[in-house]
Structures are given as structure tokens and as C-alpha cells.
Amino acid sequence: MKPIVPDDVEPSSSESSARFSYSAIELPSLVATAFLLVWDIAVRFSGSDLFPKPIEVLWGLVELARKGLLVKYVVASLFRVTWGFTLAVVVGIPFGLLLGSNRLAQTAFNPLIQGFRPISPIAWIPVAILWFGVSDAAPVFLIFLASVFPITVSTAAAVKSVQSVYLRAADNFGLTRMQLFRRVIFPASLPQIITGLRIGLGIAWLVVVAAEMIAVNSGLGYLIIDARNAGKRYDLVVAGMVLIGVIGWVLDVLMRQIERFPSVKWAYGTTHD
């Protein structure tokens, strides 16, 4: 399909990249600045001395950095999310591959998975404490639980959506079951699995606050809960929210880099056409 361009003359590559940089950096910056202004004005207008202005949040972040807590808390949250997510990948992808390719396994496990999937990680907090105590294992377990189901389900769906023409072709070539899996099913379903991993990572990062409600003494979730306990420190509550938002965005950007590999990119090219 021919791309739609606004003018009769197609822009040169340098022009188009200049236009791109304008829309990719300046436009979002303008919107973000407008958001901060509206936020600031709204707080001033309301006369609230509880909800912080953007500049107060910035000073809160500076205070955290000065105390050396900023790096500590970011690292702690990244550590828990990394391990929880990694365990979810290690369990979820093979399990999803099994469910997607084996009807018996799917029939057996699907009701259980669909039953566990909607349970919020917050509901698991008592279980996590009873099983893992107050160590790092409890939040890692909660993050694992939050992300393992989306990864499993999307992997199973990816395997089931592999086009039958690939399977028939493989059959004609006389591939063994293992060869079929490694050379056809897994590569064909990889793009959709990557999408599932992006969703899983997003959810893993999303539950960090709930996961760090347990008696850990570090992390961005802990920062928010601790700031609530510290009296009128809502600047630090919002600072924690800002950090979670920014880091979550960066993690997603990094994850999307995997989609640029040719063995994954092919699927997006055909899908978007």
C-alpha cells in the first residue's frame, strides 16, 4: 500500500528526519511541559499544602539522591522485578509452548490457569509472607505470579496461531517432532511471544509497589509506602510514582529493541500491511 504523504512532493530523507525529530522530541516535550504547568497551577489554585507541586517533587528526588537512596531503591526494585520476570520467562515460555502444542495438556491445565490469572498479586501477599517470610523472595514471588500467566497464555496462543502451511511443509520435509519445534514452531511464534514478554514485563513493573508492601526496606514501592508513614511527605510519594513511570517506560523501550532483530521483525512487517 502506498504511504500517504501530505504534499505532492515527497520529502527528502533529511527533511523527513527533521520533521520526525520535531514530532518525536519537541511535541512530547511540549505536551509534558503543558501537563506540568497544569499540575502546578491546579495545586496552587486548590490551595492544598498536601499535594505537592512539580518543583517539590523534583526537590524530593534531589533529597533522595543526596541521601544515596535514589540509586539504592531503583536497584532494589530492578533486582526484584528482574528475578521475578526471569523466573516467569523460564517457567512461562516452556509451559506456554507445551500448552499451545499439546491439546491434552491444554485441556488439563487451562481451567487452572484461567482461574489463577485474574487473582491480583495483592491478594497473594499473605501467602507470600507465610511461604517466604520477609526476605526478597516474597516480592520476587509476587512479581513472578503477576507476569507468568500473561507470558504463558500469550506463548500458547502464539504456538496455536502458527500457520498450518508451515506445519504441512515441515511435515513434507520429514522433520522430527523436536526439529519441528526448534525450526518451525518456535521461530514462527517468536514475534508473538516477544509481545507477550513486553506485556509480562509491564505487569511485573506495575506490581512493584504492591510487592514491596511486604517488610522489605528498600525499593520504589517501599519508598511510596514509607513516605505515607512519614507524615506529610507526599512529595516523596509522587517522586516514587514518577520514578516508576520513567523506569517502566525505559524498560519497555529496551524490550522493544528485541523486535528489531530480523528473526522477529518479519512478523510485524506482514502484520501491519
Place this chain on the structure above:
Amino acid sequence: MSLQRKVLLAAIGWLSTVTLLHLWLNTSAFEKQTVTSANPGERFRVGFLPVTCHLTCPVTHFINKSMSGDGTFEPMRFNGWPELKEAFLSHHLQASFILAPMAMALREQGVPIKIVYLGHRDGTTMMVHKDSDIHRIEDLRGKKIAVPNRFSNQRLIIFRAFKERGLSMNDVTLLEMPPPDMPATLKVRAVDAIISGEPFMAQSEMDGYGRVLFLTKDVWPEFISCVLAVHDDVIRDHRAEVQRLVNGIARSGKWLDKTMEHRMQAATFAGKNNYNQDPKLLEFVLSKPPDRVKYTNLSVRRKDFEEIEVVGRDAGILQGTARFEDYADPSFVTDDNGLQPYLWEATP
């Protein structure tokens, strides 16, 4: 390099880096372990919340550590009652500061724990908005009150005060709410009154929008909110450690009540090291008035708990199936005058 190899290497690199950084920055994994003969093996863990009702826990630890370099136990700070209770029930904590009616209810439910000492006396305030038309307890009729927990003595004090004034709990709406959220809720007048342990109530008073309706000392003298509870098997197998813990709590309580200077010192070091709260807020709670919260006469007395039993049964949170002998062990401190305050002063 193939995609799989690149992704695998990047993942292993990230996992290793973030793990090492976490161990270095947030744990003591890279610190030299010093296990003294007085402290072999695992430390005795005691749970507490950042409330002034539990202040003796970090104060005892801090003084012990300053005097002998050994805290004798490890205070573990939690951020909410449910998590604290669950860690205690699952034996991850050997002892914990816990709501008195909650400890009694747990015993009724068959959990083998004993109350061995009190955390404090008084220390709870009911606040209303400064512009509110509530000036007496009777004015609470038809109002909305935030309480910390169904099993909190703060709920029972409302029940008791209402009964004395011919009111019933049906005359008000009670909302369970984490105490840290209460001041903001009062400020925007989403509720008419808030009641919890300190320092959360004092925050609204310091900021000028809260007014004290009553302090517990004026409504239920010698009020008990939180107690120190220990697992039965820990008492049986580690009695000496429990005795040392109770002695420490008793002595630090007396140290706190000995002079106002001690209280101000505690506000500074506990606010900074354990509570992460503005020391000025803790100073306010510990001095305005000085008997807002008390840390002496903390031995476990039958009549105090039998009174809680009666009110708890009336309020529907206790069944009356566990008696004083079942849920309390007063043998650790039988004479409140038997222990002396710590002889210790904080260095400025």
C-alpha cells in the same frame, strides 16, 4: 551473533549486574559478619510499626547497641498491621508488637502466643477538623469516623465511650483505614473524625487543621493499645532471650519517661534511624502533653485485660473463649519497680 545468543548474553549480564548491585547497596552480604559469643546463630526478630506505641522497640535496640555494640535482638519494621501479623503468625518473627485485642482474638482462634508485656499506655488521640461542630463525644452521632482496624483498641474505646453516654455504634459510621492516610482524609473532610495511635493524629494538629476531641487518658485512663506478644514455643525454648527482651523494653520505657530530654533524644534517633519521620513530629507527640503517651507501668495486669475482654465481647470481636491465663504470661515482669531505667545518654 544470533538473536538467541545476544539476548541470552544481555539477560545474563543484566541479571548479574543488578543482583550484585542490590547485594552491595541494600544488603549486608558484602559486610564482614561479626557473630559474638552472646549472639550465636540467627538473631531474635521483633516486629514493630513506625508508631509511638512501639517506640520502646527501636529505643531498646539503639541503647543496647550503643552500650554493648550488640542489639540482642533485631527490630524489623513493617508498614501495616496485616503484613506484621502474617510474618508473626508464620514464625518469621519470634516476637511482635501487636494490637491487644488482636493478640487475644488470635489466641481464641488457637494461635499459641502469649502477651508478655505492654508496649505503652495511652498514646491514642481522636481528632476532628478544627472547623467541625463536634465538641463532645455526643456530637459524633451520625458522623463518619476512621479507625485503624476492627481489632484495634481504638475501635473499642469508641464503643466504651459511647456505651457510657447512652449512644450505640449504630449511631456512627466506622471506616477502616490505614493510619498514615487519616490526616489527609480529615483535612479534606472526607471523614468527620479520625482515631489511631500517634504520630499520625498529631500531624493534623501540628499542621493546624486538626483539633483534639479527646486523648485516651481522659476517656479510658491507662489505655492499652499494643502489647508485646511471643510464640509459646519461643517462651518455652528461649526463655532467657525473651526475659532479656522484656527487661530491655521495660528499662527503655523507664528511660523514656525519666526526663523530657530522653524523649527528645529518642525522637531524634528513632525518627532518623527507624521511623523515617520528622523528629519534630515525634517531639510534639512525646511532649504535648507529656502524658499523651506513657512507657511505664507496662507489666501485664489481669484487670486491664479482663476489661478489654468485656468490651471486646460487647463489640463482637472477641468470643470470650480464651481467658487471661491462656493469652497472657505476666511472669516476666511481676514488679514494675523491680527494673531500673538504662543509665545512658545519647551523644549529640
